[in-house]
Amino acid sequence: MRIAILLFDRMTALDAIGPYEVLRYAKDAEVVFVGKRKGEVRAGSLGLVVDAELADVPAADIVLVPGGSGQVDLMTDDEVHDWLRRIDRTTTWTTSVCTGSLVLAAAGLLNGRRATSHWLALDQLPQFGAVPTEERVVFDDKYVTAAGVSAGIDMGLELANRIAGDFAAQAIQLGLEYDPQPPHDSGSPAKAPAELVANMRENSRFFLQGS
């Protein structure tokens, strides 16, 4: 099972690494990190390595597009859109995390489909033909989109569940000791203090493009 994960400058590393750590343990997975040019991209203070260029990876069972502030540049990147449309014809699952769904949508792959994104970016989906859906992981046929950043871990587990079954998904969860115990319960706009949600909405440009 070949999994192609797109890397680009000013992406959010956890968007890609969360599902990577899950899916690498699912059924004979072979993961390749793809980008426009081989070599380093920067995700804030972290350098990640692109091992294969877009043209080197014309097909995959799963393709994954992460988000992060660099997503903005990808919205008008024909080379990336062409690659996504081409690889999509070969995939079993076409997926995104966080604002990666906006890139899938801009490439024309989410027309009329239910999709999610980072909660601060959800309202941008209709401009690109997708139907915003407030769920943590949204499946519409083979198109799977996860909400902000850490939602990619849950998306990975949902996919592992469908691909390899309950027992495998439980084993991966236990292997990653994914038994979340955050000190607060403020991980969604419905649960966080209203003042905080309002503050972040007002400053959404900082949060979505600040890194």
Add this chain to the structure above:
Amino acid sequence: MRIAILLFDRMTALDAIGPYEVLRYAKDAEVVFVGKRKGEVRAGSLGLVVDAELADVPAADIVLVPGGSGQVDLMTDDEVHDWLRRIDRTTTWTTSVCTGSLVLAAAGLLNGRRATSHWLALDQLPQFGAVPTEERVVFDDKYVTAAGVSAGIDMGLELANRIAGDFAAQAIQLGLEYDPQPPHDSGSPAKAPAELVANMRENSRFFLQGS
């Protein structure tokens, strides 16, 4: 606030990237990824970039040691142990995720201290003088250890809480949309099916050193 995160070959990427995505948003954080040699290390199919060598980073407010199968090589690595002992004299928080705690312990930094690790490695801590503690995040004075892999996210949030306060920790959690909804509740040996736990204990070498 300077945060030094150790990178090494055959580490688990999520051990480092989970807390990185949290702590980078805490109070004027400046994160540096450190290793034995500048350039690429491999975390499975993923290349991560070491930007600074050990000698370049003699001091930090927070040091973080991730785990993964490459931890085994670090157990007898005097250069890494010397660096950890030296930087520890400058830190406010000395931290680890997953089997990274075994490296801190091997460097002599957890003598008599309560600590945790990946659940499959917890029983190794006493050999290196630490007191195994079955909690997701363990604070003993300035020494903070997280359980397996994904526990680093919770550790990051606990640290953000203490460093920057409730509101900042809640904002980071909301920014990362950390509202976990895994398809199963099998993230700890106490919650997973007993058959699965037994199976993984029997094959722990595969799970701890398989990547």
